[in-house]
Amino acid sequence: MKSKDRTWAAGAPITAGPNAPVIDDKASNGIWLLAVFAITIGLTFARMPQRLTQGFLWAEDVSIFLKGGYEEGFRSIFAPYAGYLHAVPRLIVAAYASLGSPVHAPLVLAWVCAIVLAGAATLLFTAVYRHVGRVAALCFALALIIVPQDGEIWLTVTNLQWILGPLLLVLLWREFAAKQLFPVRVFYLDAVLIVLLSLTGPFGLVFSVFVIGAAFIKGRHEWARRTWGLFVAYGLALTAQMACLVHASSQGGLVNFNPADFHWISSFLRYFVLDFISPASLNDKWSVGMRIGVSLIAIACCGFALYKTPGNYRLACVALLFLAVLFWVLGIARFGRTDLPMRWSMGGSRYLYVPFVFCFWTLVICLSKANGVGARLAAGVPLLLICFSSASGFASGKWPATNITSLVTGNAVSYRLLPPPGDSFGTTIRKVR
Structure with a gap:
């Protein structure tokens, strides 16, 4: 017997197992996706126009991520910070460091963060609109920029983990708990994002309780082979994060409370x-x-x-x-x-x-x-x-802009960056011309 709450908003009954119907995301309304992306960008600009017109770097953006990106390149991805790996911010900064100058980093990285925020909101919309309807899904997605916040986490690579944590939860739910199969291209996109986001901050570790529970309840009878493969990849990402956390704890790097x-x-x-x-x-x-x-x-x-x-x-x-x-x-x-x-x-x-x-x-x-x-x-x-x-x-x-000065020595340029909130985060970055 089908009850009302066992039927998705789109009208299709919940089915499970390897023979579950495949949902093709082509059914998504492209206008809605563009609207979610555009509204998120618009609200971000309305909240922080100065950051998107003049650029913005915050503390560890410079002293940890930019410094690591310029000095170590893509190897910096494996360097933990605050007890965790931060794969997505490290990748973004390392990619920029291989192409651009620290002088333009404040504006470029602020816009990259805005695009990541809008992209996360759009992915949230696509994941939930069949279950709650498009208007509710729009509110669901815009929560990333609507909820009360003083702006500390927005448009800084250091704090991208907070933006991406909620997206990780929804992707884990879609692949491990939702009773529908999606096209292979959607699965592989989810898989890449799940691994990357699990390697960005502590959220994958916290959410693992639900994933393990889903494995016990649904795994044997409902998971496809590819889902088990993703489960193993997710577990490996968590193992790396746990190793970093244990190391930080042994070094006294965590707060005593x-x-x-x-x-x-x-x-x-x-x-x-x-x-x-x-x-x-x-x-x-x-x-x-x-x-x-x-x-x-x-x-x-x-x-x-x-x-x-x-x-x-x-x-x-x-x-x-x-x-x-x-x-x-x-x-x-x-x-x-x-x-x-x-x-x-x-x-x-x-x-x-x-x-x-x-x-x-x-x-x-x-x-x-x-x-x-x-x-x-x-x-x-x-x-x-x-x-x-x-x-x-x-x-x-509004915070003051990052003060950037340069000194040319032979074929190298040394950049001195002083980001807010204080001089203690001042960093010198050396780049060969």
């Missing part, structure tokens, strides 16, 4: 839930009781919408909320500060980006699939409040 010194519940309610749906400039003026009350009402609305969302969609939302809270906890530990709140409008905003995206996705799914007007209102109103909260800090903070 005592969970007992942190006020978990009050921080979660105020700096996660409340800041997500209301600007800090507004809720900082409220009484403690009002902050707690509004936070609990928001949680209740989400819970009600979740309860009224059917079957597999509810399971997806529960998984997203679990990951949101997990990444918030990991972010708190990584931030390592008990004297400074981790807020999207202050320090540590990068650690709130992925949790906010996952919560935004949850509400979009509930709005699209929940049964009843009340449940959809319970999801829709928080979404509007989130957009209002984001709009309060829509224009990202």
